[in-house]
Every structure is written in structure tokens, then in C-alpha cells.
Amino acid sequence: MKRFAALYDRLDGTTATNAKVAALVDYFSQAPAEDAAWAVSFLTGRRLKRLVNTRELREWTAEASGLGLWLIEESYEHVGDLAETMHLLLPPADSDDLSPGLAELVEQSIKPLRQLDDDARKQAIFRLWRQLGGTERFLLNKLLTGGFRVGVSKRLVTRALAEVAGVDSALMAHRLMGRWTPTARFYRQLLDSESDSDFEQSTPYPFYLASPLDEGPDALGNAADWQAEWKWDGIRAQIIRRGGQTWIWSRGEELMEGRFPEIEAAAEALPDGCVLDGEIMAWQNDRPLPFAVLQKRIGRKKPGPTTLKKAPLAFLAYDCLEWDGKDIREKPLQDRREALAEALAAAPGLLESGPVVFDHWDALPDLQAESRGRGVEGLMLKRLSSSYQVGRKRGDWWKWKVEPYTFDGVLIYAQPGHGRRSNLFTDYTFAVHDGEQLVPVAKAYSGLSQKEIDRLDRWIRNHTLERFGPVRSVEPTHVFELAFEGIAASPRHKSGIALRFPRIHRWREDLSIADADSLETLKALLEPGK
Amino acid sequence: MNEDLLTPDAGGLYCQAGDFWIDPLKPVPRAVITHAHADHARSGAGQYITARDGVPVLAHRVGQPEDLQALDYGEPIELGASRVTLFPAGHILGSATVRIEHDGQTWGVSGDFKRAPDPTCRGFEPFACDVWLSEVTFGLPVYRWPDTRQVMDDILDWWQGCIRDNRPAVLFCYALGKAQRILAELHGRIEAPVWLHGAMKPLTDCYREQGVAMLPARPVSEAPKGEKFGGSLVLAPPSAAGSPWIRRFPRHSSGFVSGWMRIRGNRRRRGYDRGFVLSDHADWPALINTVADMGAKRVITIHGNGEVLARHLHDQGLEAECWNLRQTLARPADNADSTPA
Ligand SMILES: [Zn+2]
Ligand SMILES: [Zn+2]
Secondary structure, three states, X not given: OHHHHHXXXXXXXXXXXXXXXXXXXXXXXXXXXXXXXXXXXHHOOOOOOOOOOHHHHHHHHHHHHOOOHHHHHHHHHHHOOHHHHXXXXXXXXXXXXXXXXXXXXXXXXXXXXXXXXXXXXXXXXXXXXXXXXXXXXXXXXXXHHOOOOOOOOHHHHHHHHHHHHOOOHHHHHHHOOOOOOOOHHHHHHHXXXXXXXXXXXXXXXXXXXXXXXXXXXXXXXXXXXXXXXXXXXXXXXXXXXXXXXXXXXEOOOOEOOOOOHHHHHHHOOOOOXXXXXXXXXXXXXXXXXXXXXXXXXXXXXXXXXXXXXXXXXXXXXXXXXXXXOEEOOOOOHHHHHHHHHHHHHHOOOOEEOOOEOOOOHHXXXXXXXXXXHHOOOEEEEEXXXXXXXXXXXXXXXXXXXXOOEEEEEEEEEEEEOOHHHOOOEEEEEEEEEEOOEEEEEEEEOOOOOHHHHHHHHHHHHHOEEEEEOOEEEEOOOXXXXXXXXXXXXXXXXXXXXXXXXXXXXXXXXXXXXXXXXXXXXXXXXOOOOO | OOOOOEEEEOOEEEEOOOOEEEOOOOOOOEEEOOOOOOOOOXXXXXXXXXXXXXXXXXXXXXXXXXXXXXXXXXXXXXXXXXXXXXXXXXXXXXXXEEEEEEOOEEEEEEOOOOOOOOOOOOOOOOOOOOEEEEEEOOOOOOOOOOOHHHHHHHHHHHHHHHHHHOXXXXXXXXXXXXXXXXXXXXXXXXXXXXXXXXXXXXXXXXXXXXOOOOOOOEEHHHOOOOOOOOOOEEEEOHHHOOOHHHHHOOOOEEEEEOHHHHOHHHHHHHOOOEEEOOOOOOOHHHXXXXXXXXXXXXXXXXXXXXXXXXXXXXXXXXXEEEOOOOOOOOOHHHHOOOOOO
């Protein structure tokens, strides 16, 4: 644990990417394999199942520190992070000489907590709090509360591991995909330059992500070198068909077992050794259903017949990454499209997201303008000669989204953000006019500069009308332009509408609240078929 | 029941018995100034009364006042019907707490204070009082300061790392008090070049002229053209962090010295590489211990978020309340960068 805490301090003590990678490389090349495996797991964002509830942790912190529970709550509100609050309030550790390794701590002390009864669990945690000091105790609290963020991306971890293993970053990214458990054996396999065939059959490929296109497409050169596709607003997913089995992975690297039975059934017809990339959409009569329909299926682990009927899905395939058991990601897009066509011929239950035909860049703006009517987000532009790359690499895949909708709303509520923004008011609620009233329509917390956030925070503190827990109502004064991607009727909301992806475009200091939009204007956007 | 000796007024405190104000923000006829920080000392008062050690720094901050009375610590004077004595507050050079005696009552007032040792100023001296008005900049139990020696070791380690990598070590800290305390703590522990942001030079000279031993330091403006500052320590006020000035120090590592750095989010939000927890204010245990050391039965919290401390003291059986002298001041998110902490 000392070694892992030292790594954490090094990562936390610099904002420079190279220094972070160097710290990771040092750690991964020196740490025992069983500890390093857990470090990979935590640093790439995996969490332990919640072992202790936070109410208990707060009460125990009060008891261990001799402070009233209300002081723990006040401190938590100020610090914004429970693990850190506990760490700052607990009395110093006895002595941290006998610190267990990371794997030992997780496997011998933390995971068994789940099997203990309340009293024994409390005693065990008190013992750990006395045993671990400094950063080690802070990290222990982080593991207990579930969250773990240290300002390194998965990409940096991948880069460092690739360097230690002496393999390409893309290969390491592939090895880190899919299902694995943090064991010494897994870690050794990860670093072994020869071991690829040993990885689980279910392992997906890292997704290739498109970059936003900020100018017109004609800057991309010769139109004949490019293929256009509709940009679907669904769940990006990979279908894997190997050894007579099917797996569906989401882009968030979640295995979607059993969630989409109709797609799994359609994929059974694919030949072995085939991996497709595409989008899961709510779909009926050859066209997309609103995203809200798809939402009914997200998080539903075993959908029943009614749900399947009410929210039918389809898989729209647009790439083939493995064919005939061979990784074909290096082949140009046009070749992969041929493999895709063959695969889909075998599995007619899966749909193809085919190319959108155009012969000149001039034709594209009109096509793009059709997006809303077709229920898509815009166009994708892919270079015909491009390989299937790893992550967000600029140059060959672009997304050209339609302009978002916008409206002007009035700030009426604010509450503190989370984590590093916990002592600033950064989560805002905006309202529009509804007759004499202002009715809330959107919550948003991104889009302002740090300077604006600071200024608004000060203003909020000085113009609070009422407090409801952490939420403050403020004098309706400031108008903001908000952007959003879609709108749907919603009986659950007071306004009767729900906006998709609302975010702040800019602070309209030139407008007064009378200039803000009305609910009527927003409702007018609720067209049928949206 | 006695009348209160002090009432909030003009952004500070007014004493009717002595007809004077303590740390007023607005111009008043007679001001007792606890120390020269901008949230306590303003220009425009008719008469200034302050601790002798603090005169040069105060004069630098508000201009040389025409009517200034310098008091030695512990030397009482009569003001109107009251008797006023200044005691060392341990906050910065020349900082004072104020004892007011009138009609059988004794009140103690802190501007800002700390209990940790500081080589640049006299340590805090408690005195008995009935009512204690305490600053509460860090009024939550999460604020507990590590040992100064440990923090200085951490700063030295970080600087040594920068020397190894031949990078500038840019350390942000408040220009009055903290910068000089760091230079004094480093004195005799290392010999390597130190540079000062221009805003820190006159105040540091003030300290030197009063005999405070500090590491030598030159203003950045005197550096030769093309100087890369590799391995040098550069002290700068937090306001310089986002300014073009910082471009003079390519590849630098940045640190911030402040009590606010006890909270990780405060550091990360500002993008500093390192945070060093060293404050010129009392931490939570020191705030509570000081109440006991003063023997006060009644505590009034001022300057900061005093509600939590007042409630805690109340739970401990003391009479405690919170006075809000300056509603807009002392929120960490508002002014952690601009207020000495
Ligand atoms: Zn001060
Ligand atoms: Zn102050």
C-alpha cells in the first residue's frame, strides 16, 4: 500500500502528462504483480462493490474523532468528498509501519467486510483507520466509498503499461478491454509480449471515436475519398461472435448480457470469428424512435415481453473489425465494408447503416439539414482508405452534427458542484416564462469559464432568497443562452417537457429576464415523430 | 447586565467608551489597527494607533499617516474612558490583539492570529478577558495544521526536485507575511538563488530593515535577459498565476502555500502542482485552545465563517455568538487567492 500511495502522491503532485506517465512506468515495472493488477483496475476506473454505507461511515468518523455528527456533516459539505473529509477528521494513525500490500489490503481486509455483521465491520474499519496513515488512509477511504479518481486517464495508464511491456499502445488497449479480474496472472499476461491468444474470447476491440468537425467538410479535400453515413443517436456497441457464442459490449465497456435479446438472437446467425461495430437504436418501420424509447431499455437487465414490444430495438452495423477469425482493423474501410456486407448477408436480422450517397461536397449541407427530420444527429464522414484506429484520433473519422437548439433561460436555483467544485455553486437550474410564472425547464452545469463561475458564485451567495438543503433559490436576474439536443413531452416534469443534454452556451448579460423565452416557444418544438 | 463594549460598525468594531474603531474599512476619526493586511488596514483614518513593530509595514500599505501613535506590546494607554493594550498576535510582523478595559469589563479582540511559531514576529501572548472576539478564517475541524518543520521539509524536497530537473520552482504565497515567513524559515537551510515577484520586494525590504533574518532574494526584474530560472525558487503572489508574467518561467513546477491547501479540491481547481499547508491563521484546535487560554466566558466570532465554531463552543457550555462584520468577506471560494491565509 505504501508503494501505491507513493504513486498516488506522484500522480497528484504534477499536472504534466510526461511526469505522470513516468510515475506510472516506475510503479508498474517495480510493483509485485498482484498489487499492480489491482492498481490497473483502480486507475482505469473500476470500482469495488459498495461495502459500507456512507451513513455508517459518517457516524463512525464522528465516533472515532470525538466530534458531533453535525460537525462531520458541516465538514463534508465544505470539503465535498467524503473519503477526504473522513481522512482529515480522523485522529492520526498509531504507526503505519506495518502496511499491507495493495492486493493484500483489498483481498484480506476490504472485500471480506461484506460478510461481517455490523459490529465486526465497524471494528475492522476502526482497526484499518488506526493502522494506515497519510495518503494510505485517504486511499482506503476512497476504496470504501467506491470512487477513485486521480487525474490520469485510461489512455495514460495504457501508454505506461505499453511502455513497460514493450508493445504498441493499441495492443495494450485491446488487452485491457473486456472481462478480466485483477490477479497476478492477469497482470503477467498483460505484460507478456507473446500472450495475445490467451485473452478471453469475449474481449472486444477498443472503439475508434470520431472527432467533431468544426468547419465545413470541403476542407477535407477530395469528396471521392470520403464516405458519409448518418450519425445515429443510440448506444454504440460491438457484437462479438466467436466459438459459437455471442457477446455485446457497449462503448462504456459494459457487457450487455441479456439486455438486448432480439439483437443477440439476430447475431446468432453471424459466422464464427466475426466482430461488428455499430449502434443500437430504438427502431420501428425503418426509422428511429425517439431516444426516450431507447431509454426505457437502458438499465433494464431482463426486459419482459411488454417492454420488448413497446421499445423494439435494432442493431445498425457500420464496420467489421474481425472476419474469418482475423483482426482486419488495419484494412481500409472499403474492404471492411465488403466483409460487413458478407456478414450481414448471413445475419439478415441485423441492419446495415449504409453509406449516404453524395458526389460533391455541395450536396452535403442539404443532406445534413435533413438530419432532424430523419431522427439522426447529423453526418459521419469517414475516409475510405482509413484503418480502424484506437480511441479518438483526429484525421480520418469526423462527426458533423446539426446545430443544437437554443433558448434563453433565467437562473433560479443553484447548488454546489461535486468533487473539486464542491465549494462553488456550479449546478444551476434555469426557467422560462409561463404566464406570470417562471417554470424550471433545465439543469445545467457546464459551459461557463472559471472566471464566470467564480463571479456567478459570489453573486449567488449575495443574492440568495431561500435555502433548501444545499440548494439556494436566487433572485431571478441573470439570463443564459442554453443549448440542447432534443425535447420530449414529460408528464413527470412540472413544465411538461424534458430537454436532452442541456448546457450553457453563454451568459447573456445583455438580456433582462423579460427577454427570456417562454414555455410556449419550447413546446412548439415538440413535433410529432421527434 | 453590562452593555457591550464593542459593536459592529464601519466594517470593523466601534468602542463607544473609548470613541475609537478597530480595523474599520471606512474612514473614521480614530482607528486601532491590528495589522497591515488590506482587510484590516485602510487609508483615510484621522488617527492611527498600532503596534510599534507594525509601523513600517503599515506606512507602506496606507501611506505615512500624519497622526500615528505607536504602542509597545503590553503598554496600556487611556482612550476616552477606556484603557487599551496591544499584545502580540503571532500573525505577521507587528500584528496585535487588543485588550479593552472599561467599567470592570475586559474584552479581547483578535484581528488575525496564529499559535504556530513564526521567526518573523513575536509569538501570540494570551491575556485574561471576559469576552473574546476571535477571527475564524478556518472554522472547521478539517483544518488542522501539520508541523511547520514538516511543511518546510516538503517545500525543500520539492525545490530540490526542481533543482535536479533544472526547472523553476514557482511558489505562490501572500505577499505580506507568508513570503517573508518562508524566506526566514529557509534561512540557513539551503543556498540557492531565490527570486521575488516585484510586488513582494518592498515588503520584504521592510522586514529586512527591521532585522528579520531571511534568505537573500532578488526581484525578477533584475534577472539577466534570457535567464531561464532553472532550479531557482521564485516567490509570487497568487494573482500572478494567471498573468502573462508567469510565461517567464518555462517548464516550471508550481506550488501554493496556504491553509486552504489542506483541502485537495482547493488545490486541484486552481491547477497547482503542489499545495503546502502553512497558514498565518489559527487552525481549529488552536481556535478552541485559545478560547480556553483567554479564560473567556463569552466568545464572539468575527472575520470568517464563525457559525460552526460558535455552535460548537455553545455545545461546550460557553456563551458564543457570531457577528458578521463584513458579509461579503472570507468565503474560501471567493478570495482564497487574494486574502492572506
Ligand atoms: Zn491578516
Ligand atoms: Zn484578516
